[in-house]
Amino acid sequence: EVQLLESGGGLVQPGGSLRLSCAASGFTFSSYAMSWVRQAPGKGLEWISGISGSGDSTYYADSVKGRFTISRDNSKNTVYLQMNSLRAEDTAVYYCAKQGRGYYGSEVRKTYYYYGMDVWGQGTTVTVSS
Amino acid sequence: QSALTQPASVSGSPGQSITISCTGTSSDVGSYNLVSWYQQYPGKAPKLLIYEASKRPSGVSNRFSGSKSVNTASLTISGLQAEDEADYYCCSYAGSSTWVFGGGTKLTVL
Numbered sequence: 001e002v003q004l005l006e007s008g009g010g011l012v013q014p015g016g017s018l019r020l021s022c023a024a025s026g027f028t029f030s031s032y033a034m035s036w037v038r039q040a041p042g043k044g045l046e047w048i049s050g051i052s053g054s055g056d057s058t059y060y061a062d063s064v065k066g067r068f069t070i071s072r073d074n075s076k077n078t079v080y081l082q083m084n085s086l087r088a089e090d091t092a093v094y095y096c097a098k099q100g101r102g103y104y105g106s107e108v109r110k111t112y113y114y115y116g117m118d119v120w121g122q123g124t125t126v127t128v129s130s
Numbered sequence: 131q132s133a134l135t136q137p138a139s140v141s142g143s144p145g146q147s148i149t150i151s152c153t154g155t156s157s158d159v160g161s162y163n164l165v166s167w168y169q170q171y172p173g174k175a176p177k178l179l180i181y182e183a184s185k186r187p188s189g190v191s192n193r194f195s196g197s198k199s200v201n202t203a204s205l206t207i208s209g210l211q212a213e214d215e216a217d218y219y220c221c222s223y224a225g226s227s228t229w230v231f232g233g234g235t236k237l238t239v240l
């Protein structure tokens with residue numbers, strides 16, 4: 001069974017830092033891109049960051065660029081989100097998600113693409129407040 | 131990276147069909163067939179319902195269907211059931227390995 005388990009959330013003061021972790025199991029972790037998606041209280045979902053399967057490429061929403069850093073350790077099947085310079089507006093439930101993947105082409109020459117998030121963790125809550 | 135536009139709420143009676151729209155731009159929904167839909171119950175993680183605009187993952191009821199036309203994607207739920215009452219979100223690839231979600235729609239089953 002594919003599972004994602006986030007940890008690391010908590011209460012932090014404005015300007016502080018926190019590192020979230022997401023432990024994955026049940027699939028070939030290094031073969032899939034991963035994303036972090038957050039949801040502020042009473043609000044909608046917001047994609048904030050993604051990372052390629054190898055970890056060589058990272059992507060960010062403008063709202064967190066320069067403050068958050070995504071990384072992964074494929075030997076530990078874990079993806080991380082380092083959050084610095086935290087603001088009150090970063091208060092949210094943070095979800096880790098596996099990118100759903102499809103392919104086209106022949107069986108011997110597949111070209112992969114990602115179509116969204118097909119598996120989600122249960123979320124971890126981050127509260128930024130003094 | 132502006133959010134996709136969804137109606138804040140829709141409602142329907144058991145057995146009826148409802149449709150939720152998701153409007154983007156030529157930079158996201160209009161440029162890619164990579165639109166997905168998610169169902170979320172209060173306090174729970176989202177669940178993938180539809181991907182690539184109209185495909186259903188295994189295990190998702192065929193009462194859920196999706197479509198896309200130009201810059202607007204749609205989710206239709208037929209034979210509405212009480213258990214369908216939840217929040218629904220669309221999501222689109224927005225280029226450069228980034229994704230954008232809709233603001234969400236609260237479905238009420240009357």
